[in-house]
Amino acid sequence: MAFEIKKEAYTGGIKTISIGKGDSAVTVGGETCYPFYTFEGDMPNKPLIAMEIWDMEPTDWAEAALVPFKDVVADPAAWAKKCVDEYGAEAIVLQLKSIDPNDRDASPQSAAETVKKVLDAVSVPVIVWGCAAPTKDEEVMKVVAEVCQNKNLLLGPVEEKNYKGIAAAAMGYGHSLIASSPIDVNLAKQINILLENFGMPMDRVVVDPTTGGLGYGMEYSYSVMERLSMAAMSQGDDKLQYPMINNLGNEVWKCKEAKESAEDAPLLGDPEKRAILMEAVGAVAYLLCGSNILIMRHPEAIRLAKEYIKAMIA
Amino acid sequence: MALTGMQIFKLLPKTNCKECGVPTCLAFAMNLASGKAELDSCPYVSDEARAQLEEAAAPPIRQVALGKGVRAAKTGGETVLYRHEKTFYNPTLIAGLITADTAADDVAKTLTDWHALQYERVGLNLRPELVAVKDVSGDAAAFAAVAKQVAETSEFNIILMSEDAAVMEAAVAACGFKRPLLYAATAANVEAIGKLALDNNLPLAVKADSIDGLVELTTTLTGMGLKDLVLDPGSREVKQGIEDMIALRRAALKDGNRALGFPTIAFPCEMAGNTDMEALVAGMYISKYGGIVVLSNLTTEALFPLLLERLNIYTDPQRPMTVTEGIYEIGTPDENSPVLVTTNFALTYFIVSGEIEASKVSSWLLIKDSEGLSVLTAWAAGKFSGDDVGLFVKKSGIADKVKHTELIIPGYAASIVADVEEELPGWTITVGPREAAHLPGFLKAR
Ligand code: B12
Ligand code: SF4
Known part of the structure; x- marks a missing residue:
């Protein structure tokens, strides 16, 4: 008798969501099998890799991550444009680092202006990531949503403490949301339910399960994402059938080994190549546990991850 | 079952x-x-x-012991499809490849380079385990010579790669004492290689061009009395590669298929156009069921991320790695040295102690049992509250070791200051930086 693979009996799938508007809109999600298990289901939309830019000049980036963008880090619009024109970015993530109350505490208006400039500079979807201080993010996202009406930005992170304000703005001005929770299946479900009960159209929500860096807690995110996929697809839990997003570049590049120079860590070899591979190997792990939108930083790590995705869906 | x-x-x-x-x-x-x-x-x-x-x-996937000495290792023995269901037990073993036509000097140099690839992290030594010696010309003497050199002059254990039983026999004679893995039995040589493995009591990899082919071969080999087998379904592109791995794991665990109840081996070195992509492919096999992965070369830039990934994926999800509660001396602290406190999550301890060490300011580091949670997580879970921390410091006995009464707490735990003060009357509670990376600057500036 010929060998046959034992197939999983799926009872649900991941919803599709579109981000961006018009010709530049991109669709993610829609899979009816575990990530890349295309021998027993469909994965109609490939995972999206979104390139990360900051709204202020980074002061603590590793040299390797800075080099490709040296000429543009002071100008988010130029930075975004470079990502798209030179590195073929499929989406841009603008990290609003300047609004952090513990840092520069920039105003909602100034943040919204930056978002607008970036939006005007590129023709790919734009994701806006706050500073994870709930009250401040709520203030800022409300203004961003209004200034960039009907552009279908993806706004987040949205959590229990600030979902009402941000969701109201997203509904009023036509944007999508990132529902965020700290590495826990039940908490992920809870924020989705809160949004749904609040009236947020749930075909405009992606889930941020919280991302741990390679060697710095990735295992927790990895397993929670596998459990979320299982709940969504094998247990048919319709409160968890949303695409997932991971803020990977930010986590990988902040860890010590991604920053150390060749002199600091001779054993770790070339700092550029080492950090690129830390980001790219991390990306593979996140793709395999179900990431639909992967936020990454270095153009070469992104190129490698895209090449891998291409081979996997060929 | x-x-x-x-x-x-x-x-x-x-x-x-x-x-x-x-x-x-x-x-x-x-x-x-x-x-x-x-x-x-x-x-x-x-x-x-x-x-x-x-x-x-008997376990659904056999555990196979490879090698001898300090880098001896086991592969297989897995019982679940997803790590959260229990844990993954035997981390994917990593091998670098040396071809049998390599000159002895070059082999020596490669081995020296590869030996240096050891990384200390969370109290563990992360390193690769294996060298795959590959026959390229059917020259038995050359093959045996390289195998012998690796076996005798390095800690590495060995995968012998040849499909010619006579060539293999020569190498087994040269390095059999290190319990090498023989790669591979195929439809063409199964009797001869199977007998060689059986006679020398060595683990044997089985290579076919499909899972059906594997079933046939392992059935023959177990019939001959072999037990320690390793499976290569022959796929050499990523899409088929991952499908085969999933198929094998499910067959063993869900269908109780004894013919496929063995660990696996995969060859990123034959699956990518360059070493960077090879690293990504190896990463895939660490996530998805690769027992052994063979890389064309071991470079620190690719190996380190792979070892980190392996550490993460193979950590027991039910038990975070911890260190014991107590007073730790960093450097040679005395009665005037600073006193800092943190949690007993191994990662937290190693990052913090590493930074204190880097500061060259000798210090007392108090580790409070917080059930292996990081600072913020422990605080959120009520395992690093002000009362707890204060009580712990009181009982720790640190007051007998220092003359001062200042305690430095993690920046992320700033909100517990008042409660610690209440529990520790007379002490000054100083909030340190949030990120450990800023500790050297902080300690030096005091
Ligand atoms: C992995 C993780 C988990 C893991 C636990 C991992 C572990 N062993 O601790 C799991 C999934 C179990 C978990 C659970 C929870 N988590 Co959690 N988790 C994280 C995550 C992603 C990473 C934590 C980590 O490993 N950090 C790495 C270690 C090394 O960091 P650290 O211990 O803080 O040490 C650093 C500094 O504090 C400093 N430092 C340490 N010691 C000292 C000492 C001194 C003197 C100084 C100066 C500095 C210093 O140096 C280190 C390096 O910079 C964080 C988010 C994040 N990115 O931080 C959330 C996070 C900590 N979790 C959070 C929460 C809320 C929880 C839960 C309560 C929620 C839930 N899911 O039920 C539970 C609580 C646990 C429980 N009830 O069992 C929140 C905490 C929010 C808050 N501010 O209160 C966070 C911040 C996520 C978020 N943004 O909401 N979590
Ligand atoms: S020793 Fe054996 S035979 Fe006797 S009671 Fe126990 S199980 Fe039964």
Whole structure:
């Protein structure tokens, strides 16, 4: 008798969501099998890799991550444009680092202006990531949503403490949301339910399960994402059938080994190549546990991850 | 498949003689089923019943021991498809490839380079385990010479790669004492290579061009008496590669397919156009069921991320790695040295102690048991509250070691200051930086 693979009996799938508007809109999600298990289901939309830019000049980036963008880090619009024109970015993530109350505490208006400039500079979807201080993010996202009406930005992170304000703005001005929770299946479900009960159209929500860096807690995110996929697809839990997003570049590049120079860590070899591979190997792990939108930083790590995705869906 | 108590009971003598220490055969069967008794406690089980019970108790994926010495390792023995269901046990072993036509000097240099690739992290030494020696020209003497050099001059254990039994035999003679993995038995050489592995009691990899092919070969080999097998389904592109790995793991665990109940080996070195992509492919196999991965070269830039990924994926999800509660001396602290406190999550401890060390300011580091949670997580879970921390510092005995009364707490735990002060009257509580990376600057500036 010929060998046959034992197939999983799926009872649900991941919803599709579109981000961006018009010709530049991109669709993610829609899979009816575990990530890349295309021998027993469909994965109609490939995972999206979104390139990360900051709204202020980074002061603590590793040299390797800075080099490709040296000429543009002071100008988010130029930075975004470079990502798209030179590195073929499929989406841009603008990290609003300047609004952090513990840092520069920039105003909602100034943040919204930056978002607008970036939006005007590129023709790919734009994701806006706050500073994870709930009250401040709520203030800022409300203004961003209004200034960039009907552009279908993806706004987040949205959590229990600030979902009402941000969701109201997203509904009023036509944007999508990132529902965020700290590495826990039940908490992920809870924020989705809160949004749904609040009236947020749930075909405009992606889930941020919280991302741990390679060697710095990735295992927790990895397993929670596998459990979320299982709940969504094998247990048919319709409160968890949303695409997932991971803020990977930010986590990988902040860890010590991604920053150390060749002199600091001779054993770790070339700092550029080492950090690129830390980001790219991390990306593979996140793709395999179900990431639909992967936020990454270095153009070469992104190129490698895209090449891998291409081979996997060929 | 594990047997139930009733199924085991049917195989016992049913005499209720009590010699096993319990009143009835049924009670004994129940204990066996739940792992509370050993079969040897009953002197009267028939050989036939014993064989059946042992067969049923065998793990669904065999654990295979490879190599000898400090880098000896095991592969296989896995019991779940997803790590959160229990844990993944035996981390994917990593091998670098050396071809048999490499000159002795170059082999020596490569081995020296590869030996240096060891990374200290969370109290563990992360390093690769294996060298794959590959026959490229059918030259038995050259193959055996490289195998011997690797076996005798390095800690690495060996995968011998040749499909020619005569060539393989020469290398087995040269390095068999290190318990190398023979790669591979194929449809063409199965009898000869199988016999070689059997005679020398060595683990044997099986290569086919499909899973059907594997079933045929392992059935032949287990029939010959071989037990320690490793599977290569032959796929050399990523899409088929991951499908085969999933198919094999599911077959062993879900279908109880004995012919496929063995660990796997994969060859990123034959699956990518360059070493960077090779690293990504190896990463895939660490996530998805690769028992051994063979890389064309071991470079620190690719190896380090892979070892980190492996560490993460193979960490037991039910038990965060911890260090013991207590007072830790960093450098040579004295009665005037700073006192800092943090949690007992191994990662937290190693990052913080590493940064204090880097600061060159000798210090006392107090580790409070927080059930292996990081600072913020422990705080959020109520395992690093102000009262707890204060009480712990009081009981720790640190007051007998220092003359001052200042305690430095993590920046992320700033909100516990008032409660710690209340618990520790007379002490000054100083909030340190949030990120450990800023500790050297902070300690030096004091
Ligand atoms: C992995 C993780 C988990 C893991 C636990 C991992 C572990 N062993 O601790 C799991 C999934 C179990 C978990 C659970 C929870 N988590 Co959690 N988790 C994280 C995550 C992603 C990473 C934590 C980590 O490993 N950090 C790495 C270690 C090394 O960091 P650290 O211990 O803080 O040490 C650093 C600094 O504090 C400093 N430092 C340490 N010691 C000292 C000492 C001194 C003197 C100084 C100066 C500095 C210093 O140096 C280190 C390096 O910079 C964080 C988010 C994040 N990115 O931080 C959330 C996070 C900590 N979790 C959070 C929460 C809320 C929880 C839960 C309560 C929620 C839930 N899921 O139920 C539970 C609580 C646990 C429980 N009830 O069992 C929140 C905490 C929010 C808050 N501010 O209160 C966070 C911040 C996520 C978020 N943004 O909401 N979590
Ligand atoms: S020793 Fe064996 S035969 Fe006797 S009671 Fe126990 S199980 Fe039954």
